[in-house]
Structures are given as structure tokens and as C-alpha cells.
Amino acid sequence: MKKELRIGMIGYGFMGRTHSNGYRRVNNFFDLEYTPVLKAACARNQEELQKFADQWGYESTENDWRKLLERDDIDAIDICVPNNLHKEIAIAAAEAGKMILCEKPLAMNSAEGEEMCAAVEKAGVPNTVWYNYRRVPAVTHAKNIIDSGKLGRIFHYRANFLQDWTISDDLPQGGNALWRLDVKAAGSGVTGDLLAHCIDTAVWLNGSVTEVTAMTETFIKERVHQETGEVTPVGIDDACSFLCRFENGSLGLFESTRYARGHKALYTFEVNGENASVKWDLHDLHRLDYFDHADEGALRGWRSIHVTDSDHPYMGNWWVPGLQIGYEHTFVHQVADFLKSLETGEACPPTFRDALETQRVCDAVLKSAKSRSWEKV
Ligand code: SOE
Secondary structure, X not given: OOEEEEEEEEOOXXXXXXXXXXXXXXXXXXXXXXXXXXXXXXXXXXHHHHHHHHHHOOOEEEOOHHXXXXXXXXXXXXXXXXXXXXXXXXXXHHHOOOEEEEEOOOOOOHHHHHHHHHHHHHHOOOEEEEOHHHHOHHHHHHHXXXXXXXXXXXXXXXXXXXXXXXXXXXXXXXXXXXXHHXXXXXXXXXHHHHHHHHHHHHHHHHOOEEEEEEEEEOOOOEEEEOOOOOEEEOOXXXXXXXXXXXXXXXXXXXXXXXXXXXXXXXXXXXXXXXOEEEEEXXXXXXXXXXXXXXXXXXXXOOEEEEOOXXXXXXXXXXXXXXXXXXXXXXXXXXXXXXXXXXXXXXOOOOOHHHHHHHHHHHHHHHHHHHHOOOEEO
């Protein structure tokens, strides 16, 4: 008989679906002591919420997250609402003794993140932040290769996250689905939404960032607000590029935009070391490209590792070698790792504290874009 982890999900958007899928599928593929139980889904719009709850199999609904936190039949709260609500819910959930799985980014800024870390650490509740790309098998494989020392001294880290969905000036800001464009709900634009992913992976693979210099641009300065119908200034960054130094002496180059026509979600990174390099591309997510200078000269070249063998990270839990998995599986992996962490008593990274480091880099990036100078993290 498995131990239950009774989930209270707050929010029902895109991320509510990815996480719910993770909870539903995890025990089919991973052998774990715990099983998630979809106890309750919570949001204000009952009609939409009920559809979501029925589709994913949540046993009940709540319209007020405070009521959800009062329930004794909920062990863990999953926060899948806009960024401006993360702090209040997370602190109240920690005070109510609930475990917390929080959608990225952790908070609107690092000051909020600090308070959230203090709350979960004081309460001693297990916590994690859904930076899902860490759990693409090829990305975890890159981590293992780098940690084994095969790259030698690292010189460069390069990452991009490119999209094109906000180019039209007819697109409103704010409200359902478009809160990412409203600075009051999102905190920032591509920096907190997309570069946060790149930074989380970078810090995990290559260590801490010490200083940054950045530029941002808001190409469309005013948009109709979906909730008020009024034309209001746009406060988010539409594009952001930054240079940085890592603690290990390597140099970083990051770019993100929602104005790269033709790119829907192109996340790529490349790490260059003295002996070898790795590179990865979300559009080919099951492959890791690897170049090893020690290879025999005539055969030396980039090799493309199809990360589908049973001894590759996570892959032993899926199909037979050669058959690949995709985006949604990264969330199944995060649930699996969270449930495993409950068995072992270890933390499930990235914890709130780990995600705070990403938040600090984002803050320094936005500060540098304003000050037009290098900023320490
Ligand atoms: C934005 O379009 C977005 O959905 C991000 O919010 C996600 O974190 C990213 O994984 C995909 O793009």
C-alpha cells in the first residue's frame, strides 16, 4: 500500500495541466513509496475550474485558496498562479505546515523570495520550484558529464530562449493567459519568464554568477489591458541580453526575446571547456551534442548523443532504448524526484533557496539594464 501525497492545486492554466499530468503518470513509470492523490483544485472561476477538475480527476474544488490551506486532507500545495500571488500563498501554506511545489519563477523579485525562503525553512516543509528543463534527460546528462570533469576548465556558457508570440501590437496585456505581459502580475518580462530558466540551468551546470551587464527593450510601449479595456504603458521587458562572469572564471552570454520571428520556444545552451564542449537545443531535446578534443584526429567532430539508453538519466523508467520522450515528461520527473525526496528525507532541488539564487541574478540583470553598468549579484 503506497503512502498518499494529497495535492491541492491552485490554478488551472498551462502549468496546472503540465503538473497534473506529472502527478497522474508518475506511478505508472517510477517505483516509489508515495502516490500523489489529486484531492482538490482551486481557482475563482468555478465553471472553468470544474472543467479542469473533471478533465484531470481532482476529487473536489475550492474557490478560495485560504480554505484549501485550512483543509486537513491536503498535504502539499502546488502554486500555479501568476507570479504576484506566489509569495502570499507560499508563506501562508508554509505556516499551515503544507509542503509546497511552486511554479517558476519563485517570486516577483529576490526580496519576496527571501521572505518565502525564511517561511519554508522556519516551518521545515519540503519545497521545490518547477524549473522543469533540468529534468530533460539530455540536460541532466550534460550535468553529469560536466560534473565528471570531462570538459576541464570551463571558458564559456552561452544560452538563448527565443519566442515570437507578442510581436502584434493588438495583443492585450493582463488577465487570463496574458498576465505574463502585465508587469504587476509578472514582475518582469522575458527576464523572469524565460531567462530565469536559462539562469537556473546555468547555475546548476556551471556554478554561481557573480556579476552581470544587461540591456533590455520594450518594443511595444502601450497595450490595451484585458481587464480594464484601457490602454496602459507596458512595464515588462520584451527582450533582454546580458553578459556575465561566473565564479569559476568563465564568461556567460545570454539572450531572450519574444520578438524573434519564427521562434516559438527555442531554448539552447552551449558550454565550452578546455577539453570538450556540450550543446543542447529544446527543439531536439532528446539529443546532447558533445565534442571531445581527445578523440583521434581523423574522427574528431561533434557527436550527437541520442539520450534514450536505459543508463541515461531517467530513461530506464520509460520505453526501450532508442525511443524518445518529450516536454511533458520533465514534469513527471520532477514529481518523481519530489516523491523520492520524501522517502529519503533529502531536499528536491531546485528548492526555494536554490531558486532564490536565480531570482538574484534576474534582479541584477534588470538593475544593470537600468543603470547601464555592471552589477554584482
Ligand atoms: C512562456 O510562453 C512560457 O510558457 C514560460 O512561462 C514557460 O516557463 C516556458 O517553459 C515556456 O514558455
